[in-house]
Amino acid sequence: MTDHSRHDDAGLSAIISERRRLINLAYRLLGSVSEAEDVVQETYARWYAMSRAQRDAIESPGAWLSKVAGRICLDMLGSARARRERYVGEWIPEPVPEPGQWVSGRVGTAPPDPADRITLDESVSMAFLVVLDAMTPAERVALVLHDVFRYPFAEIAEITGRTPAACRQLASSARRRIRDAGPPAAPAARQAGIVRDFKEALAAGDVGALVGLLDPGATLTVDGGGLASATLHPIEGGERIARYCAGIAVRSRGLTLLLERTVNGQPGLVAQYGGVTSTVYAFEIADGRIKHIWAVRNPEKLRSWGVD
16 A cells, blocks of 8 residues: 555545534534534535645645535524524424444444444523524534533634634523523432432322422423424423323323433433334423423434334
């Protein structure tokens, strides 16, 4: 092998090794695995559209790829508001399973490369992603790039087209939104116990037990996307949620299997009908009570979930 060929192989390996970081970055910014995959594909397409001389002139390919991916995400976030207005019902970020449960996000494609899996930590909890979704695109980009991926504000400024000082302010504003959203999550073991109790109360149709597990001001949000049955607006109040959930459990008894699973890195539940995932439940738990339940039923957002 010539030195030139070895250089090419090393360069290709370095570029491909960035894929996992880019997927993780784009998912946190967009809340969608399929859109994150599209962003990474477009980023690499732009890299290979350049001439060999242009690529060789780039001092840090990884930084270049991140910058391009960040800009594509920023553009997509800017147009997401208009797309959401056409979305049927409530929009919830796409849930991701633990690595052992992960399957291809694309129908008819091969099993995913490990680089396509999302790294699970507190920055992908459903509660965190929902707060991110309420931010302006610039706030979201500044917070995720700086606080999660440790990019300096000078680099974030190049992506957003703002000054480093302005990006610092955006990140600060975003942090306030996170703090104002509520107390930190309960420890995972405590969460798992409450989710298990919720599952058992649901299976029994025990409204009283469900009410005891839910915060009086709890909220249930269901995302069907017009492709699966779902309430079009959030249900508020622990007692209302308990009666709604118990009613569904009674109607589907014997047909649906409820499984304890990790959802976005935290304890959750997965409902399967005929062995196929039909609903993924994520929870926000604080002070010993369930504050929020997110139920994703849109089948287009459940393609990463396995079949038992």
